[in-house]
Amino acid sequence: xxxxxxxxxxxxxxxxxxxxxxxxxxxxxxxxxxxxxxxxxxxxxxxxxxxxxxxxxxxxxxxxxxxxxxxxxxxxxxxxxxxxxxxxxxxxxxxxxxxxxxxxxxxxxxxxxxxxxxxxxxxxxxxxxxxxxxxxxxxxxxxxxxxxxxxxxxxxxxxxxxxxxxxxxxxxxxxxxxxxxxxxxxxxxxxxxxxxxxxxxxxxxxxxxxxxxxxxxxxxxxxxxxxxxxxxxxxxxxxxxxxxxxxxxxxxxxxxxxxxxxxxxxxxxxxxxxxxxxxxxxxxxxxxxxxxxxxxxxxxxxxxxxxxxxxxxxxxxxxxxxxxxxxxxxxxxxxxxxxxxxxxxxxxxxxxxxxxxxxxxxxxxxxxxxxxxxxxxxxxxxxxxxxxxx
Ligand SMILES: [Zn+2]
Numbered sequence: 001x002x003x004x005x006x007x008x009x010x011x012x013x014x015x016x017x018x019x020x021x022x023x024x025x026x027x028x029x030x031x032x033x034x035x036x037x038x039x040x041x042x043x044x045x046x047x048x049x050x051x052x053x054x055x056x057x058x059x060x061x062x063x064x065x066x067x068x069x070x071x072x073x074x075x076x077x078x079x080x081x082x083x084x085x086x087x088x089x090x091x092x093x094x095x096x097x098x099x100x101x102x103x104x105x106x107x108x109x110x111x112x113x114x115x116x117x118x119x120x121x122x123x124x125x126x127x128x129x130x131x132x133x134x135x136x137x138x139x140x141x142x143x144x145x146x147x148x149x150x151x152x153x154x155x156x157x158x159x160x161x162x163x164x165x166x167x168x169x170x171x172x173x174x175x176x177x178x179x180x181x182x183x184x185x186x187x188x189x190x191x192x193x194x195x196x197x198x199x200x201x202x203x204x205x206x207x208x209x210x211x212x213x214x215x216x217x218x219x220x221x222x223x224x225x226x227x228x229x230x231x232x233x234x235x236x237x238x239x240x241x242x243x244x245x246x247x248x249x250x251x252x253x254x255x256x257x258x259x260x261x262x263x264x265x266x267x268x269x270x271x272x273x274x275x276x277x278x279x280x281x282x283x284x285x286x287x288x289x290x291x292x293x294x295x296x297x298x299x300x301x302x303x304x305x306x307x308x309x310x311x312x313x314x315x316x317x318x319x320x321x322x323x324x325x326x327x328x329x330x331x332x333x334x335x336x337x338x339x340x341x342x343x344x345x346x347x348x349x350x351x352x353x354x355x356x357x358x359x360x361x362x363x364x365x366x367x368x369x370x371x372x373x374x375x376x377x378x379x380x381x382x383x384x385x386x387x388x389x390x
Pocket of ligand 1: 071073228302
């Protein structure tokens with residue numbers, strides 16, 4: 001494999017504290033980086049760059065680590081545009097809308113599910129996302145959860161078994177039996193295709209005892225836990241996430257002071273999903289409170305056909321800055337290095353020496369434009385392991 005010199009970078013975000021200006025973003029101006037064997041082999045000022053087999057001159061624009069979208073639900077069929085329109089006309093969102101997608105997903109052949117994932121992953125790449133986590137959770141039978149994860153595994157190593165998304169209609173009168181299914185035959189069928197296990201721990205979905213049982217069973221099967229927590233109201237999601245050593249607690253809109261302290265002390269990443277709050281006209285989580293307490297914060301899309309049908313990390317950054325009062329620097333870090341932390345990855349979300357050469361080239365002089373110019377397609381190219389994706 002030949003080496004590539006990416007040169008004439010006006011502003012390079014490395015997320016590497018040993019490089020650049022000493023800020024968490026590790027900014028290097030008038031920079032260059034060298035890709036060799038899919039990894040970053042050199043980073044620094046352009047005038048010190050070594051020679052390489054080929055050169056990509058980006059003409060003075062900003063280059064950032066590819067976005068790490070650590071929370072998405074891409075394996076599904078159908079859409080829920082009518083439900084969205086109804087909600088915008090004043091009807092409140094409830095977890096029950098998922099049943100519509102479950103029905104469509106069960107009826108869809110694998111090829112149709114895979115085509116939909118390919119479409120959305122392509123959309124993400126064109127917006128700078130180079131790593132994506134993909135959950136199951138619209139099959140909710142042994143067969144449909146296993147095939148959902150098998151489809152997802154063709155697109156990413158970050159696959160998550162979410163059989164505990166919602167209790168399906170056929171188990172509404174007997175949720176305990178559904179938990180037995182999730183922790184038994186469904187887990188056995190899902191585990192070969194999954195890295196993670198997740199639970200929607202919320203009133204109307206799964207309570208603390210059920211969530212604990214599901215995550216503990218997942219751990220015993222070799223999966224690592226993550227949790228949908230404290231989205232729709234106060235609850236035990238964060239407590240359970242911290243107890244089981246989850247990588248991340250996602251949503252985190254309704255937190256007590258103890259929840260915030262627990263997240264920090266247990267080193268559980270708080271993943272904020274502002275696209276959901278935007279699309280459901282719900283309150284945003286208090287990012288400043290989390291950051292002020294020293295909690296690691298990630299941003300992700302939660303791309304799904306019900307509560308948030310955006311695949312755009314730049315939109316999430318703009319919302320985080322405008323609506324949650326994160327600084328542009330905090331938001332960019334959360335969308336790259338924060339997402340990597342939420343997936344326990346140290347090879348992505350940064351552009352220091354040794355990192356995977358996953359980066360996005362912006363049609364802008366600075367990463368700040370991602371928030372400053374909301375809705376504008378600023379990502380002109382995305383690379384994974386030095387290969388152009390989009
Ligand atoms: Zn979600």
